[in-house]
Amino acid sequence: GAGAETALLLGLPIATLALIVKNIYNGMFIPLLCHKADAYAEVGDTRGIERMHLISGIGLSLTLGIIVTVSYLAGVNMVKGFLDAIPEFIKHGLSVATGIIPALGFAMLARLLINKKVAPYFFLGFVLMAYLKIPVTGIAILGAIVAVVMVNMPKFAASQPAPAQGASHDDEDDF
Known part of the structure; x- marks a missing residue:
């Protein structure tokens, strides 16, 4: 008091x-x-x-x-x-x-963390914060979304059936 x-x-x-x-x-x-x-x-x-x-x-x-x-x-x-x-x-x-x-x-x-795979993301985060004035929380949320998409993309692509390899009816195949 x-x-x-x-x-x-x-x-x-x-x-x-x-x-x-x-x-x-x-x-x-x-x-x-x-x-x-x-x-x-x-x-x-x-x-x-x-x-x-x-x-x-x-x-x-x-x-x-x-x-x-x-x-x-x-x-x-x-x-x-x-x-x-x-x-x-x-x-x-x-x-x-x-x-x-x-x-x-x-x-x-x-x-420990920076390597050729993740370095572009560190620099992207720096640019977003320094030049575009996006708060760190917003960058972290964006990073989480990108990480989820990148982790799930190979799983999504693997679960899709491959297109049939039949005869092509494309007119440009003749050239």
């Missing part, structure tokens, strides 16, 4: 703190669990792999839940004080990483 200003005042520092903790968790704790899961995989222990997967997800959710709960109970001044204690070079590094990560992710995805 305090209003949007209060929510924004509390939300931004808490979200920043949660993002920092999430990055630390994903960078330091998840690799340890992955190595442990690899060790379980080498001996064929699927239960161990499942445990590592569950621990990673539950651990992150629990950690973020505790941070948000304690932050809201403590108030914005404590959270801001904690964030102000973080050195500026770390904040700047996180800011740079935040800008690089989406580009890196797109490059990795493009490297």
Whole structure:
């Protein structure tokens, strides 16, 4: 009931703190669990792999839940004080990483997905968005329609009976 200003005042520092903790968790704790899961995989222990997967997800959710709960109970001044204690070079590094990560992710995805068959569709999507100003949702819907048509065309063509190969009554066959 305090209003949007209060929510924004509390939300931004808490979200920043949660993002920092999430990055630390994903960078330091998840690799340890992955190595442990690899060790379980080498001996064929699927239960161990499942445990590592569950621990990673539950651990992150629990950690973020505790941070948000304690932050809201403590108030914005404590959270801001904690964030102000973080050195500026770390904040700047996180800011740079935040800008690089989406580009890196797109490059990795493009490297996996782009080949001679699908490259024209990527460029078509870019042209539709950049020059014709079609929203991404519209391009995605159009892409889904094209994909369904292309997948079903061979099935449709195969189900059609072949035309009879009888005598042709075309006058141009004489030439």
